[in-house]
Amino acid sequence: MSASRLNWREMLTAAAPPLAAFMAFLALWEAVVRLRGIPPYMLPAPSIILQKLIEDRELLFSSLLVTLSITLRALALATVCGALLALAMAQSKWLARTLTPYAIMLQVTPIVAIAPLLLVYLSPPRAVLVCAFLVAFFPILSNTALGLASVDHALLDLFDLYHASAWRRLIYLRAPAALPQFLAGLRIAGGLALIGAVVAELAAGAAGQGTGLAFRIVEAGFRLDIPRMFAALALLSLTGVAIYGALSMLTYYSLRRWHESARERGA
Amino acid sequence: MTPPARGAPLVSLRGVAKSFDGGLEVLRALDLDVYPGETVTLLGPSGCGKSTALRLLAGLTRPTRGEILWADPARRERLGFVFQDATLLPWLDVFANVYLPLRLAGVSRAPAAPRVEEALELVGLSGFRDALPRELSGGMKMRCAIARALVTRPALLLMDEPFAALDEVTRIKLNNELLALKARLDTTIVFVTHSVGESVYLSTRIVVLAANGGEIVDQIPVDPGMTRDGEYRLGPVFSQLSRRASNALRRAMGEDEP
Numbered sequence: 001m002s003a004s005r006l007n008w009r010e011m012l013t014a015a016a017p018p019l020a021a022f023m024a025f026l027a028l029w030e031a032v033v034r035l036r037g038i039p040p041y042m043l044p045a046p047s048i049i050l051q052k053l054i055e056d057r058e059l060l061f062s063s064l065l066v067t068l069s070i071t072l073r074a075l076a077l078a079t080v081c082g083a084l085l086a087l088a089m090a091q092s093k094w095l096a097r098t099l100t101p102y103a104i105m106l107q108v109t110p111i112v113a114i115a116p117l118l119l120v121y122l123s124p125p126r127a128v129l130v131c132a133f134l135v136a137f138f139p140i141l142s143n144t145a146l147g148l149a150s151v152d153h154a155l156l157d158l159f160d161l162y163h164a165s166a167w168r169r170l171i172y173l174r175a176p177a178a179l180p181q182f183l184a185g186l187r188i189a190g191g192l193a194l195i196g197a198v199v200a201e202l203a204a205g206a207a208g209q210g211t212g213l214a215f216r217i218v219e220a221g222f223r224l225d226i227p228r229m230f231a232a233l234a235l236l237s238l239t240g241v242a243i244y245g246a247l248s249m250l251t252y253y254s255l256r257r258w259h260e261s262a263r264e265r266g267a
Numbered sequence: 268m269t270p271p272a273r274g275a276p277l278v279s280l281r282g283v284a285k286s287f288d289g290g291l292e293v294l295r296a297l298d299l300d301v302y303p304g305e306t307v308t309l310l311g312p313s314g315c316g317k318s319t320a321l322r323l324l325a326g327l328t329r330p331t332r333g334e335i336l337w338a339d340p341a342r343r344e345r346l347g348f349v350f351q352d353a354t355l356l357p358w359l360d361v362f363a364n365v366y367l368p369l370r371l372a373g374v375s376r377a378p379a380a381p382r383v384e385e386a387l388e389l390v391g392l393s394g395f396r397d398a399l400p401r402e403l404s405g406g407m408k409m410r411c412a413i414a415r416a417l418v419t420r421p422a423l424l425l426m427d428e429p430f431a432a433l434d435e436v437t438r439i440k441l442n443n444e445l446l447a448l449k450a451r452l453d454t455t456i457v458f459v460t461h462s463v464g465e466s467v468y469l470s471t472r473i474v475v476l477a478a479n480g481g482e483i484v485d486q487i488p489v490d491p492g493m494t495r496d497g498e499y500r501l502g503p504v505f506s507q508l509s510r511r512a513s514n515a516l517r518r519a520m521g522e523d524e525p
Contacts, residue, residue, distance in 0.1 A: 154354040157327050161348050162371040162419075172370070176358050258358045258399055 044227040049234060052227040060216065060228075064235050067197055067212040070125070071243070074132030075193040079186060081133075082140030090148040090174065091166070107138040111196055115203035124204045128212070131200035136193035143185025147178025180259050183251040190243040198236065213239075275338045276300035277423060277455055278324060283333035285319050293319045295480035296333065301423070304491075306449060306456040308470035310463065310512060312520045316481035317459045321348075321425050324457060347416030347424040347454075351431055353408035355400040355415075361387070362396040365414045372419070386414040389448060406437040410444070417452070426458045430465070442468055446495050463516060467508045468495055475515035485515035 026046045032038070033045040040048050053060065089096035111131060118127040151174055159169050201214035213232045220228040255261060280299040286292045293316040301307055301324075309317040322328045323335060325348050337343045355364045365386050369379040387393050390410040400408055409429055416424060430438045442465060449456060460466050466473045473487040489508060499505055 152354070154350050154352060155356070157322075157350070158348070158354055158367075159371065160327055161325055161346060162368050163344075164371045168371055172367070173356070176356070179358075258401060 041226050048227050049230045052231040063213045063216045070197045071193045075136050077133050078136035082137050083144050086141050086144035111135050115200045128200040132193045132196035135196035136189040139188040140185040144182045147181030148174050151177045187247045190247045194240050277303045279336045281334050283330045286331045306470045308466035308473045309459045310466045311476035312478045315476040315478050317476050318427050321427050321459050325425050342422040345422040347421035349412050349416050349426040349429045351428045353412040357400050360397050361411050365418050368419045386418040390414045405433050424454050424456045428459050463509050463512045475519050477519045484519045
């Protein structure tokens with residue numbers, strides 16, 4: 001118990017310097033805008049952006065929910081498909097050799113270039129979902145596959161010695177051994193899913209009946225409502241941070257008992 | 268040169284050869300009988316194939332030529348193997364690590380528990396059943412690995428340089444514990460090492476293998492009735508056997524005797 005409380009204090013201590021730097025940055029921004037008398041349509045002060053966030057809260061938060069829901073659904077889909085395909089590829093070298101080039105091709109093709117094409121074939125909401133899924137899928141697949149493939153040979157020998165079935169080998173050895181890499185992939189995928197959703201929304205633009213945050217940015221741009229652009233951007237950025245934070249917590253609590261990456265130093 | 272015959276051998280290697288994919292022939296034609304109750308040490312320089320011989324006995328790899336004969340094929344399934352590293356699963360506590368072989372055999376937790384507790388008691392880890400491997404010292408990790416190997420009550424315990432990575436004090440301590448375990452369980456052990464002292468201290472027979480091809484250079488019987496303790500380590504029998512083993516080892520490396 002005391003260890004976890006100590007940990008919270010450590011986390012606060014760790015968070016203080018970047019938070020202070022962020023506050024200082026906002027104060028400087030505010031001061032420059034006010035002293036120079038820069039108009040809000042050029043560069044809005046943080047106070048104006050905050051005011052806009054409160055004023056347009058209904059519109060912005062409903063858009064946030066749209067973007068967040070697409071991101072999370074894409075992430076969930078990518079997690080299930082990525083992990084399952086990695087498991088299948090770990091069981092069959094033939095399958096792995098066949099599919100790997102395509103997985104890489106999907107990954108290296110810029111998603112911005114795929115989005116308009118998806119919009120031709122799919123309805124805008126579905127296209128956005130597929131786009132977010134495609135970018136989130138690969139890091140989960142490649143990280144999980146790497147984790148499953150890099151199990152200690154001595155441990156595999158141990159399981160051979162006891163004639164472990166493929167299934168028991170998977171659930172008692174390969175899956176837990178691959179968990180750290182899988183979680184690392186998931187953390188990358190969380191951020192990428194948001195990027196994929198935003199890119200697709202931007203590509204859909206006014207053509208789609210999109211109501212996500214990215215669409216709000218485009219829309220506010222057309223209306224030269226610069227403070228609202230910033231407000232929507234701030235929400236997107238906070239969403240990204242929140243997703244990353246949540247996945248980091250998940251990683252920490254899943255691995256803290258045994259894995260080096262999640263252990264407190266000096267413990 | 269011949270070992271004291273005690274009935275039929277538990278397992279025999281007959282002209283066993285092993286080459287790896289690169290064409291490297293680690294063992295050329297090894298003949299070796301292991302009798303019940305023996306502690307056979309395979310002693311030799313690096314690359315003499317002693318670990319390969321152990322893996323062949325364990326069925327972890329197949330011979331390129333020759334055969335491995337078990338007096339009772341059922342016994343071949345009852346093996347314990349202790350690797351050079353403890354090879355514990357880091358996400359499982361000590362109890363679950365020792366339980367693993369039974370779990371893999373489909374024994375559920377409740378009926379397995381007494382056997383796991385017994386194995387932990389044998390190696391003196393009863394108080395550490397909930398500890399994770401990272402919380403254990405090197406010696407304790409190795410004890411846990413030994414408990415895991417013993418939990419299936421193996422007919423043959425195979426040990427591949429299990430104490431090589433430990434400090435001298437821990438090593439001597441674990442050597443004594445192994446002798447005590449052996450006396451209590453009356454199991455058969457094949458032990459791989461490159462330490463002359465360890466081989467003389469632990470075994471009832473030392474088999475010295477040559478560097479290239481694993482030809483047997485010498486077989487040194489050690490009186491199993493001898494008390495193995497600190498006195499034995501300093502006594503004349505020990506030094507005489509050590510000298511013979513060292514000379515054989517020198518021949519195994521292709522050097523001349525002094």
